[in-house]
Amino acid sequence: MNTYESICKELDVLTVSYFDKLNEYNQQWTQAGESLQKGFVDLAHAKYTMGPRTISRFSYDERMKALLQVEIDDQDMITKKKATEPEEIVSEKEGLKKRNKEIVSEKEGLKKRNKEPDEKEAMKLDDAKKAKKRTGDPLYWFGLFVSPSLRQSQGHFKSATELLIIQVNRVRELQQMEKRYEDLQQQKIASQLEKTTIKDEE
Template identity: 30%
Template sequence: MEEICAKMDKILLEYLSLISALQEQWKQISTNLGSGFFQLAHARYTMGPHRLNQNQYDGRMQAITRVLISQKKDTDILNTQSEFICHYTLTTLEEITDDPKDNDSSSLRRRMIKDPENDIAKKQSKSRVIEDPLRWFGILVPSTLRESQRHFKQSLSGMVNIINLRNEIINKEAEYKLLKKEKEKFMEENRAKHANSMKDI
């Protein structure tokens, strides 16, 4: 009984810590988004609306970052059940294409890219280069536009962290509920034993 109560206290403390981290992350995201939009508005005022609008977007644009989803099997919930918990990781396109766990064809493609004497490799290397979106609006963009991009990148990273924190919170809730059920079952068994002993007397 004491062991179960100790586990419940530990999980509850971890749960409260995760809630606190989640709230702090939300505050940070709110600050970054506010600063990002403010800097973007300032850059638009500086450059002029005709130089900073959707007409300047490159139609061949590609995402610079990707969200990788991995699953791990959790068997720590009293060893009574196992669940797959998703974990999200923000990474760049280069990190994905250069993953050492790629298959042989991907490894061959990387070797070809690194060979300067191979024309095909040069073409592939060029096709993999992703241009910074800031270059769509000129080479010498104002610092406010760069700051805006930095704030939005930080917000994106924070959003991924929030999802991971949320998954951990859900997992802690499941652990706590199972321990609570085990505690109630233990107390019922003790009451039944006590009632039987009283009958014998």
């Protein structure tokens, strides 16, 4: 197989691959759009059930940090960065419980040391620890018991964000393929001219 034929073959393979990736690109855009749409619908429903004042910019934690981070490599490709554990936010009430080693009986007015917490108290402490970990989730900025619609909305937005990261990389791949296609076209023309020149000389 001569140079001209090999270039033509590579162009054919590249064209098929390009349209396959373009088809995936369009499908993922549709999926991302649907996820965003569902996210906004669920968010609107959560505002309706929980109240517009509960879900507003006034509920945002000013110490917020992104749970999803990305890295860009030398090829301008984006990858998800390993998520860091969110800081645990302990409420004032829970902090007082943790520091208080004595349980005061309101009825009897007696103090007793809690050296060996019983099973129920151990379960309460375990639940408190789990609650602290959950507070790292931005959902709990809006209350301990959030609307299921708000949780679903968060899931849809997460899904859409991850799809958009894939789409950015897909655009980069398509651009590289387009550039390669143009280079091959130039090589094809040059090879064809060279072939024609040789025939004329003969």
